[in-house]
Amino acid sequence: MTKSKSAVIRKADLLHVLDGVPHGIAVLDKQQRLLGLNRFLGALTGYNSEEVQGIYYDYVLRSNLSHKGNPLQNVIETGESITTEGNIINRRRQNIPIRFTISPIKDSSGKLLGVVLTLEDISILEDLGRKILGLSGLEGIIGHSPKMQEIFDLVPVISQTNASALITGETGTGKDLLAYAIHQTSKRSRYPFIKVNCSALPESLLESELFGYKRGAFTGANTDKPGMFRLAHGGTIYLTEIGDLPLPLQAKLLTVLDDKEFFPLGSSKKVKVDARVIASTHRDLKKFIGQGKFREDLFFRLNVLRLHLPPLRSRDGDIRLLIDHLLNVFNSNLKKSIKGLDQKALDVLLNYYYPGNVRELRNIIEYTATVCQENTIRSKHLPKYMFLSKEKEPLSSNQDQESEKNVGTLDINPESPSEASGSMSWVSVEKRMIMEALMKTGGKRGRAAKLLGWGRSTLWRKIKQYELE
Amino acid sequence: MKILITISKNHVGPRFDLANEVVIARVQNGQILGEPRIILLPGTSPEEICALVIKEDVSVVICGGIEEVHYQYLIWKKVKVFDSIIGPYEQALKLVLSDKLEAGAILPG
Known part of the structure; x- marks a missing residue:
């Protein structure tokens, strides 16, 4: 080990002292290889100091510094400190905005021994600026x-x-x-x-x-x-x-x-x-x-x-608010120009149970915005499963479970327009039940029969009888 | 099947979104078919790299840091992603062929 290198490593011992500093600090040799990280930088990047020693710094920090004219090389060549802003992607796949300060380490004769890289997380400042x-x-x-x-x-x-x-x-x-x-x-x-x-x-x-x-x-x-x-x-x-x-x-x-x-x-x-x-x-x-x-x-x-945190279905008015917000987000992310939803699609979204809560709504809007090639989202753009099954229970067992109808039960609404006359015969009720069951199961007769509580052959016979084929 | 690796010189590139070069290797029965293809992608956005993965029908991506949104997109598209890999890309390729590569691996060299 050369004298100069050991001097840098003595500097690296300082990392223990620097563990208390609320910024990420990395000590590099002249070849831009890591000699150590302080604890904060370990937490920021997801690596610990020992496992990354000797590795070229950017394989670990994953910054965008090399796309900014490689300021590290400038510091090594000029011996002058530089501060610049950029970002890193850590092991947890987060993109973190960072203010980098790159300073040279010199011995008493002014000879360059290495570089100290300080990383300040500026995500809070960026948030305020937004x-x-x-x-x-x-x-x-x-x-x-x-x-x-x-x-x-x-x-x-x-x-x-x-x-x-x-x-x-x-x-x-x-x-x-x-x-x-x-x-x-x-x-x-x-x-x-x-x-x-x-x-x-x-x-x-x-x-x-x-x-x-x-x-x-x-x-x-x-x-x-x-x-x-x-x-x-x-x-x-x-x-x-x-x-x-x-x-x-x-x-x-x-x-x-x-x-x-x-x-x-x-x-x-x-x-x-x-x-x-x-x-x-x-x-x-x-x-x-x-x-x-x-x-x-x-x-x-x-x-x-x-x-x-309350489930989405019990947050009055928030579903509409979130739909509008998410539509804006995905319009911008997917470079779309969707103006809104038609009433039918909106009704489906507002009346859905959301067992997966906001995450599910976000996925639904992302899917819908991706699929929709028009200016307005219609019900045909919504995920099919929203129509196939009426989820009536949340995915998780939770204290918020409300007394709702069971999964997959048929819900024949006597107030629906087609039945408003109030003079429906049993035959027409049965026909409607069959049609609804088939619609809910995407035409799958086995599942429709199960939903109706009938055997497959009973359903088959009734479909024939009512000429519903 | 095809394997795509974002590279920087001889190493796995530190960032998926800033990759200037990728290697695409065709693999059959655990063996690389022919010479892996190197594609230069100067100034390409991460979305374009994702699109390339889908267009080329790539099954496995090996990369360094990748943002959650791109990772989840590739997973959604049924692409297996080995991210946070540090080391020579040829070694990463060898390891993935012998089913020994793990996300987050630091390879010697």
Whole structure:
């Protein structure tokens, strides 16, 4: 190892000191290879310092600097610091706007040893610069229904504290967005927001992912791994699907919440962390407690502050608002010029049950905007499944379930125009039932028979009898 | 089947959306057919690269960083995506053929 290189590495040791700085910092050698990242940059990029040492910086940072005339090379050649704005794409596939400051590292004789790259997350500044929609107090969450207004009023209060928060609500209601909004409006916003999906990994992997491990803790643990709790130091750790967290890990999480410290896997040294915990779930945790699947003490610890996101179907007026907003978004994204929807399509959208909530509505509008080649969206552009089955229950088991009709039952409305005469014979009622069942099942007779509660042959016979073929 | 890799010199390109070059390899029974084709894409948008993937009927994409929206689009189009790959693209290609490549892999070299 050359003297100059070891000098840079001594600088790299400074990274431990720089771990407390709320900006990403990378130390590079003259060949633009990484010598180390501070903890903040590790959280921002999704890599830890050890695993990326010696790699050309841009394979890890994935910035757009090379498309801006390679300012890093300029700094190496001129020895002068440069600040420029750009972006990175991290391991979590997020595009983050960044202000880069590139400074040379020189020895006492002025000889260049390497480069320090400082990355400042400027997404908040960009957000402020954007045109505010004026529909809600929180970027990305749209709604003006009284139920959502209650949430918007609570967020600033919850942001001011460090207490654990629990967000509940059906799938697709915007739990992740709300958690991020709480983080962004809190004093921790300049520190990392780390999201961990508790249902995505098996127990053993999840433990190492959350709490990290010491080198040699198990086969394959070749380097120390800091774990998500440490990466979230100073910021917020967001645990989604907390209801799916295995029981042994629930105990460990409870300890962390109480003591703010834990033992990484294979380590005898406790690690102290200052991370706010926000958890979310679409499950009914009280029911889980009754079934022995969730610890009651953890529930009470998390349930200090509780936010419940209402399902879309119970948000008065928000469906129309979201349709208009999403149409604007996809018009711009897909370079379309769709002006609106006709009344029939709008009626279908306004009366649909949305078991997948806002996420489902977003997908429906995206699909519709993609398929529609006209200026107005008509019902024929809507996804077929909206007509085939009337979903009457949300996808998730949740405390919000309302007493609605069962899935797939036939709903013959006596007030519908065709029957308004009130003088329908049983034959015409039966004919109509058959027609409706066939329409709902896309002409599939087997499914239609099931829906009617008849055998296939009965349906076949009646279709023949009423000449409905 | 076809495999598309966004490249930068001899490595997997760090960003899907800023890729200036891609390699398309045709594969049959785990073997590369002929010489992989290199396509230059100066100033191409990520949407155009996605369109190229679909037009060329590519089954597997190997890339560095990719935004969620493009990743989800490719997944929706039934394209398998190995993202966050760091290392020489030929090595990535070899590994994917032997079913040993994983998203997020850091390959030596």
